[in-house]
Amino acid sequence: MKDSNTQKTDRIKILYIDDDLFNLELFLITFRNKFEILTAEFGQVGLDILKNNKDIDIVISDFNMPFMNGLEFIEKAREIKNDIPFFILSCSLKTDEIVKALQNKLINNFFKKPLNKGHLLNEISNYYNSQQVKI
Numbered sequence: 001m002k003d004s005n006t007q008k009t010d011r012i013k014i015l016y017i018d019d020d021l022f023n024l025e026l027f028l029i030t031f032r033n034k035f036e037i038l039t040a041e042f043g044q045v046g047l048d049i050l051k052n053n054k055d056i057d058i059v060i061s062d063f064n065m066p067f068m069n070g071l072e073f074i075e076k077a078r079e080i081k082n083d084i085p086f087f088i089l090s091c092s093l094k095t096d097e098i099v100k101a102l103q104n105k106l107i108n109n110f111f112k113k114p115l116n117k118g119h120l121l122n123e124i125s126n127y128y129n130s131q132q133v134k135i
Contacts, residue, residue, distance in 0.1 A: 011034070014036070014038070014058045016039050016061075017041075017042070017073060018089070019041055024041065027115070034121075038053060038056065043070075043073035056084065058085050059077055060086075060088075063088050070090075071097060074107060085108040086106070088111070089113055091113045093112065
């Protein structure tokens with residue numbers, strides 16, 4: 001787990017969960033100048049971070065992870081905090097499971113890996129003041 005800053009800032013705080021350490025580091029490097037980033041390597045660690053950081057604004061999770069997949073993680077995470085957007089990432093196209101999660105509003109959107117930086121920034125700006133998210 002990496003915590004870029006434990007003090008509250010006016011930057012949007014994102015929790016990113018992915019079992020691939022390279023992806024975690026790449027996400028952190030790509031977005032740390034725009035957002036406050038917390039990362040977790042496993043779903044359970046992500047749940048613990050969410051419990052201890054009530055000011056998280058957005059959760060982004062990989063779909064394919066050991067122990068608990070991304071949708072299972074988000075189901076549990078929504079029990080902790082349900083008033084923020086949750087996004088899922090996957091190397092594959094939308095599966096039936098992901099389509100169902102979108103239809104049931106478990107997740108707000110789906111992103112295909114590799115993550116398109118502009119697409120993510122546009123999606124975040126849909127949820128937050130565009131002055132906070134400069135593309």
